[in-house]
Amino acid sequence: MEQKISISDAELEILEVLWTANCALNAGEIRSALNDHKNWERTTVLTLIQRLVKKGALAQEKRAQNNREIYYYTPCIAREEYVRTETKNFIEKFFKGRSKNLAAALVDSDALTKKDIEELRDYFNQNL
Numbered sequence: 001m002e003q004k005i006s007i008s009d010a011e012l013e014i015l016e017v018l019w020t021a022n023c024a025l026n027a028g029e030i031r032s033a034l035n036d037h038k039n040w041e042r043t044t045v046l047t048l049i050q051r052l053v054k055k056g057a058l059a060q061e062k063r064a065q066n067n068r069e070i071y072y073y074t075p076c077i078a079r080e081e082y083v084r085t086e087t088k089n090f091i092e093k094f095f096k097g098r099s100k101n102l103a104a105a106l107v108d109s110d111a112l113t114k115k116d117i118e119e120l121r122d123y124f125n126q127n128l
Contacts (some may be wrong), residue, residue: 004089005055007082013038014048015057019079024061024072049073 007015017033018025025033031045052058058073095101106112112120 004085005057005077007052007055007057011048011052011057014045014052015075015079015082018058018073018075024074026070026072030073 013034014030017030021029021033027042027046027049030049031040031042034040034045049058053060053073057076059076061072061074062069063072064070091097091099091102095105107117
């Protein structure tokens with residue numbers, strides 16, 4: 001994700017469905033997947049999809065199906081890439097680009113348990 005694309009929480013819900021599916025879905029399939037925890041109208045889902053297409057976050061492909069043309073959608077960015085970019089932006093915005101400041105804030109706010117810290121220490125020792 002070279003350029004920063006602003007994704008709303010609602011738009012992110014659409015992307016999460018597509019990332020989880022790991023294949024192209026049409027608007028009806030996306031809405032069905034969302035209905036487990038959202039009760040969005042068809043028009044709401046279509047609006048969010050079109051916003052994502054316009055932003056370049058979704059690709060749209062027209063397919064013939066039962067003598068009709070139906071649009072299918074796929075993400076243009078991988079979830080891992082999006083999370084990496086958003087994490088970097090978060091650290092830049094709130095912690096002056098310093099991961100150490102983020103870690104200090106987590107420790108200071110009691111957001112990390114001793115077990116969390118031990119797991120992080122083990123992770124760093126294994127991966128650095």
